[in-house]
Amino acid sequence: MYNISCMIYINEYLKMQEENWWFVSRNSIILNLIKKYKSKDKKLKILDVGCACGNLLFYLREKGFENLYGIDYNKKLIENIDFKDIKVTEGDAQKTDFEENFFDVIVSSDSLEHMDDDLAVLKEMKRILNKDGILIVFVPAFNFLWSYHDVINQHKRRYNLRDLYKKVETAGFYVKKISYWNFFMFFPAVLVRFLKNILSVKSNDFYRTPSFINGLIISVLSIENLFLNFLNFPFGVSVFAVCGKGEIK
Secondary structure, three states: OOOHHHHHHHHHHHOOOOOOHHHHHHHHHHHHHHHHHOOOOOOOEEEEEOOOOOHHHHHHHHOOOOEEEEEEOOHHHHOOOOOOOOEEEEOOOOOOOOOOOOEEEEEEEOOHHHOOOHHHHHHHHHHHEEEEEEEEEEEEEOHHHOOHHHHHOOOOOOEOHHHHHHHHHHOOOEEEEEEEEOOOOHHHHHHHHHHHHHOOOOOOOOOOOOHHHHHHHHHHHHHHHHHOOOOOEOOOOEEEEEEEOOOOO
16 A cells, blocks of 8 residues: 555646646557557447546546446545546456456556566456457566656566566467657656666656646657557657457457
């Protein structure tokens, strides 16, 4: 469970989700991946694992998706949110109450790194994903980027591309696409985290960005998201995979 200082931090950056470049750009690429690797059908059953306050789920509902589900083990993050027609429950992602083969799409966006046993969570996702479904996983990249941001977020680990590939494969998935993400922000992130570590600065990486800069970064990452339809990036702040459950197609 999150400690008090972590909850204070979480409450602060959750307030920025609707406009902050990170969340806006990540929601956009997740939508692109759902449409490209599964379907544009708005009746898809979609589960967000580690949904927190439901930023992604609300975004998908705005885009017309009707069958949305979320699960998070932190009751404080979800208990006062009016999700309306979105079905959100408190629970352990390692052992859910969902039926086998229930979902068309499962998204685990910056949640797997919080799990003590990430492999067990992936195996549970495989159980509840239908045979033609897809799993979309985003996780933070590279151990050398470890900083106080990871500590305050209670991360257990960071991943490289090979780590994530091996992990989802061991869980029984096959990989449709795997790439780094946030390629264009990689070198600024390396510089900032290097300086923070050298100077022992204890601050998170989420803070309010001036509107012009925030909009500029969103524009840059929208171009990156477009490029990802055709290529993979060799490094980035995050790494993601789109995985299938059935036989390789």
